[in-house]
Amino acid sequence: MRTSRAILLVSPESPDIDSVSCMVVFEAFVKWINPQAKIALYCCQSINSLARNSLFEFIKGNTEVVTTLPDWHPDNVVVFDYGNLARAKLPDAYKGISIIGFDHHPMSGQEPSIGIIDEAAASCTVVLYDFFKFAGFDISEDVASTLMAGLFADTGRFNNLSVDRRSFEVAVHLDPDDKLIKRMLAASRRRIPFRRLQAWSRILDAVVLDRKSRVVSLTVGLADKKDWNVNKRDVMTAFSNIQSVQEAVVAAVMIEERAGHWSVSLRPGPMAQVDVNEIAKNFGGGGHKGAAGFKFGGGDAWRTLSDLREFVVDKYKNS
Ligand SMILES: [Mn+2]
Structure with a gap:
């Protein structure tokens, strides 16, 4: 990835907050390791419906996600939170390109060239958090809030069966002074129009x-x-x-x-x-x-x- 000229980041069909969060923070990571690289964020479906999600405002730089593939040919494709690579809807023309997959779903279907898969992770952003630590990437406030949005969404505000010790540990590291969690809890309080x-x-x-x-x-x-x-x-x-x-x-x-x-x-x-x-x-x-x-x-x-x-x-x- 350090030497790639062009990198395509992909969120699969029916994208959720976790997968889009991953794609967005990974752009920051690529800009850090390879500032010259051309980057595009792609999802075959519009992420507009996600914009109504109260956690969406915590996903930074979200306006650049495109629904059509760029006219340039990527050297690397990175897919997030996909479960099955077919959901990424990559064209046949991409055959032979190295695909890197980050996921916390059990793998099914075609395997990526490199898979960073941790089924024990509560969200794909937890997998990325570990990867960023490993890579020495300094987690900024924006990156922290985006990683947290994915974790918050996939754990149902730390309320579903996927919650484990590690999700709390990662949350504590991302948000040592409770600033994010307070804002996320307030933003995602249930509000129901009477009708x-x-x-x-x-x-x-x-x-x-x-x-x-x-x-x-x-x-x-x-x-x-x-x-x-x-x-x-x-x-x-x-x-x-x-x-x-x-x-x-x-x-x-x-x-x-x-x-x-x-x-x-x-x-x-x-x-x-x-x-x-x-x-x-x-x-x-x-x-x-x-x-x-x-x-x-x-x-x-x-x-x-x-x-x-x-x-x-x-x-x-x-x-
Ligand atoms: Mn997920």
Whole structure:
């Protein structure tokens, strides 16, 4: 990377705060080790929807992310928080270019030329934090707040199953005087427009708890979205509540993203010791122990839901 003339930094499709944070801080790192290099930040999808996230303001220099590949050919491509490299949507013309991957997801699919992967890390920004320490990169205030944004987002404000000792240690190093955490907590306090409550009541009416498998699920087709006058964000907010259903072994939300194309997110129930990554893998997806998902197209959502219930019954008969 020190001798590269052009470096492309990539956030995969459906980017989240963690992946965009990584891409943005890595630009600062590249500018440090190789000030002459041409750099572009690329994501195949617009990151505009992320801009509504209250942690987004902590991601510095975020305006330079482009959705079209640069006209120059990179010597190096660096991908962050991808799980499967196919999500980076790199063109065939890039075959033969060295790809460096930073991740905290279990690897699946094509391997990068160099993979810096730590599945135990709570966020990809934690992996980068360790890497920056190793490389002797001086972490500025902007870099610290961006690394922290990724950690804060992926741990659900230090509130989900991925939280461990290391996430706290990294947070303490990034924010020794509590300045960042106070600002992030204040910025990300939940605020709900009153009219959303009615939309949520329509969504919650559609939640089903299957007594046999103890899968609690919510299926939202394109027509439902229209009928209920809800957006994906409303559905995901409802999903965060469904995850707390105490009878549930697994919580699932199935959303029709475009006609016939569904995405499914899975979380373990609050009392359950299940690895949802294992379940997602069975359906061709993946993720983490505590948060995973898969996609399917062309099939019938109810059929897939019943397959999911059956799989959970078989796998967790005794839990
Ligand atoms: Mn992540």
